Amino acid sequence: MKPKIYITRMLPKEITDKLSGEFYVRMWEEEDIPVPRDVLLKEIEDVDGLICLFTESIDEEVIKKAEKLKVISNVAVGYNNIDIEAAAKRGIIVTNTPGVLTETTADLTFALLMATARRVVEASDYLRRGEWGSWSMMQLTGQDIYGTTMGIIGLGRIGEALVKRAKGFDMKVLYHNRTRKLEKEQELEIHYVELKDLLEQSDYVCLLLPYSPEVHHLIGKEELSLMKNDAILINSGRGGLVDENALFHALKDGEIWGAGLDVFEQEPVPVDHPLLTLPNVVTIPHIGSASVKTRMRMAHLAADNMINVLKGNEPITPVFLVKK
Secondary structure (H helix, E strand, C coil): CCCEEEECCCCCHHHHHHHHCCCEEEECCCCCCCCCHHHHHHHHHHCCEEEECCCCCECHHHHHHCCCCCEEEECCCCCCCECHHHHHHCCCEEECCCCCCHHHHHHHHHHHHHHHHCCHHHHHHHHHCCCCCCCCCCCCCCCCCCCCEEEEECCCHHHHHHHHHHHCCCCEEEEECCCCCHHHHHHHCCEECCHHHHHHHCCEEEECCCCCHHHCCCECHHHHHHCCCCCEEEECCCHHHECHHHHHHHHHCCCCCEEEECCCCCCCCCCCCHHHHCCCEEECCCCCCCCHHHHHHHHHHHHHHHHHHHCCCCCCCECCCCCC
16 A cells, blocks of 8 residues: 655655655645645654645644654755754654755845845835936946955855855955864865854855754844944844844844844744834845755755655765664
8 A cells, every 4th residue: 555645845846756656646736835734733643654844733643643753854945944953853854955055045135235236126016116317426326246255154055155156256254153164264264263253244144054943043132233234144044043123123223234134033934023024124035045956956856765765775974863
């Protein structure tokens, strides 16, 4: 008898056809609407595998309902939406999709930096509102990128890829990481500094680390006060890394010059969020990995993880390995 799996969001037909050849597949048939909690709790009861997005909270309540569950395949690099401890206690393998989205997310991070620095969104809106009446000397002037200093907090795969883009703009790169990477310092010509020094010296502060309770509001009122008045904060990591209330006031009061945000503490972000009222903030809806090729690679990797585990093989990209 084929194993049963549940998919919490509509995936491309190419992926579901691949999975249907191996399993009985049930799927929430919506692309833009998250699976309701009551539906998820019901569907999880008799499945062997679950494919989910980071938008679904796979907490202890869900895991306790999953009496047959062997594997949770998360279509994302981050996995703070899953109660890892609860899964491990029940011998459930958890997998993610690292590596395949590295370059795409680095592209988006640098694009967000450039759009914020050069006021691209603001300038486009200015033109579309019919306000471009003439050219003036300081009209919509932004910040230079070439030859400035970038500070990267979280030097993982995406951080390393971002360094290469920064080097193309002759930027000096500082980094702060939980562990120092001496080989990467030589290879990439970057400099390790303490967090305080990075904040004080950087023109652009880029957050690229995963979320955990230990780094909740890593950037708050005190950290923002250390940054240059003309500095820009870029967050394409996770929303919980930044105290959004403190960021709002720092931007409003001119403590820092601007911010580019791909992630928020609450997603989707409420349309009445104070940060959305500021002209010096570029906001986008968590699209770091959103290219067609990358999203397909992520979906294929999630499917392959599922197939491997339910066929008795090792997962390709486990978050942790369950002891047998």
